[in-house]
Amino acid sequence: MSNKLEYKDLLDAGVHFGHLTRKWDPRMAPYIFMERNGIHIIDLNKTLNCLEEASSAIKNIVRSGRKVMFVATKKQAQGIVAEEAARLNMPYVTERWLGGMLTNFATIRKSLKKLQGIDKMMKEESYKNLAKRERLMKTREKEKLERVLGGITDLTRLPAALFIVDIKREHIAVNEAKKLNIPVFALVDTNSDPNKVDFPIPGNDDAYKSVETITKAIGRAIEEGLQERKNEKEEKDREKAEQEKIAADKAEAKAADKTEAKAEDKSESKKEEA
Incomplete structure (x- = not known):
């Protein structure tokens, strides 16, 4: 990806700050780097890897012409999530998840x-x-x-995938997607179970800057998918136009040959008459 996130970008955005150690979910252990001042620190190398995997998968979903629904009802995430989804013309839920929405x-x-x-x-x-x-x-x-x-x-x-900020808070959305086999991409903090979603992106889901950084990265992947789809369509249209032109040229040449043949026949018969 062109404007790919670096380790430093995640660090500057505070993506590595997890919750208090006593609030952790042990299933997040593989993504935790260390403990500092009673807080779990997330391994940003793991975050980068997960983000790359998620971006690649979400890009392919969008390239096939389907929609990704953005979900974030917590205050610090609502604005940026709604803005990014609207920019990409994707559906979003930022007020309240209605039970049965999926x-x-x-x-x-x-x-x-x-x-x-x-x-x-x-x-x-x-x-x-x-x-x-x-x-x-x-x-x-x-x-x-x-x-x-x-x-x-x-x-x-129904959307083809969900992008969620804070799976603990949006557990109803996660469960509904699971029931319908809709893949879930999510920003997952140290107090959540990453196994509940298909593409967990370990990171701070409370700080605005962290949420913004990850949401925009996913947004860029979606944008690339949309662009690739557009390019593919234009390429197909171009090929179709070329084939139609070749067919038209062939038909024209055939018609010209027929006219020529008729003219030749005529002059032959005239010669015979003479």
């Missing part, structure tokens, strides 16, 4: 349709004729739905 997607689709319906209605003339109280109720309903579903309004089918 496992009961049909119901979520109904709520999305309801939101689109209210939206459409508000643009119509008849809306202005509603009583003030009714208009207020519709506005409130729209705001409530938008707050929870705003980041997934364009989602027409």
